[in-house]
Amino acid sequence: MSKIKQGMVNLGKKWDEKFCKFVPFYDEMVNSLISAIPFKPNDVFSAIDLGAGTGEITKRIKNLFPYAKITCLELVEDMLEMARVKLAGYNDITFELGDFKNYQFTKKYDVIFSSLAIHHLEPTDQKALYCNLYKALNNNGIFIHAESVLGANDFLNAVSYQTYYDLITKNISAEELVTLQAAIKTHDNPVKLIDHITWMQEIGFKDIDIIWRKATCAVFCGTICKDGETL
Template sequence: MEHIRKAFDAVAAEYDAQREHVIPDMRNYYSAAVWAAESPSHTPAILDIGAGTGLLTALLLEKYPAANVTLLDIAEKMLAVARERFSGRENVCFRAGDYAQVDLGGPYDLACSALSIHHLDPGDKRRLFGRVYRALVPGGIFVNADQTEGETPYFTERYREYWNDFLKSGPLTSEERTEILTRRDTLDRNEKLSVQLQWLHEAGFTDVDVVYRNRTFIVTVARKENTAETGQ
């Protein structure tokens, strides 16, 4: 993961400004993730996995202003941007570390991630889903706004063409586009959506679904069974 840390530390300063020109339909994408992040508590404990500069956390705090949020990321310069963003917020804490390896802590009411887990190798993704399950309280929710591989090479290529066309249609310079495409081609380890849903079920989640999809970009939601609901 050291190469990922270096890559994202290098772009920390301009990361937020580029997002809407990099991710198609970004506002609806993130809105779907926030909508899916349901908690019976107005003060949920939330873990933001691969939190980066805190974009997702900022939106979650609009929904749950009194939430206690932990931002976990390997790139310390990205977290430095997040620290500035949430300066003075006593209910927000920061952890620098490789979430594929470190203890996630908990228990949490919500675990969320945006555009991060796709960097992991398949085995680490699968294990992470199980570790997230164990870090959640009964009834807890895991929301993952991420990227997927197409179900066949045909769709993988079509999704890539769609994304390339979007990047070309915006205000990014050719140098910026090249940098983004280089990161995509060297750091992304996308997995099929069907495989990720299977892994979530195998981890133990009882309610698993997809609440948003725009070609490569998806939001999955998984809920840990609440034993109180089943009378156990």
């Protein structure tokens, strides 16, 4: 079993209790992600949630966009099962057990979103995934990514991590902090925010923007070409 898969199996049921503690700005971050969805509440659109976890973000999107058709793609069966339970009362949700690293996109989406998941891939695989996402978007589609990122240099990176640790030490014990720091070291491969933006520019995304940033996390997005343009 891969390191990330084992780590997530261990995290398992605790994710829903813990994300508020470990990501104290989770609501703010997710609200920013959702605010970038360019649809009206009653519009029908297709979306995919990459690394859906327990389905929390999909649930929040469905509460605002009840006609969205969302695929929850998740690597870990326990997580996907929790998503199935959490989203049991909602229509038009598809659950897929799979790895976004080698996922075959057989259809295109209006919205591709992901939160705190893609940084588990090696940087080269993150960029390769971005290429696949670009091809998997409908015309005028948007990719919205809430992610753990590095600062632009060692100093700025240390500042962002210090800000993060200052925020979470109010919520967690010294022991939990040590465990978290070890997990970050073992499972996470965050890259600089500017690298994400550069990759997206190189691949051809348009209207790239950073819509939110706090401590070690950011929400950024990019669209594909507008109607009338050709790829």
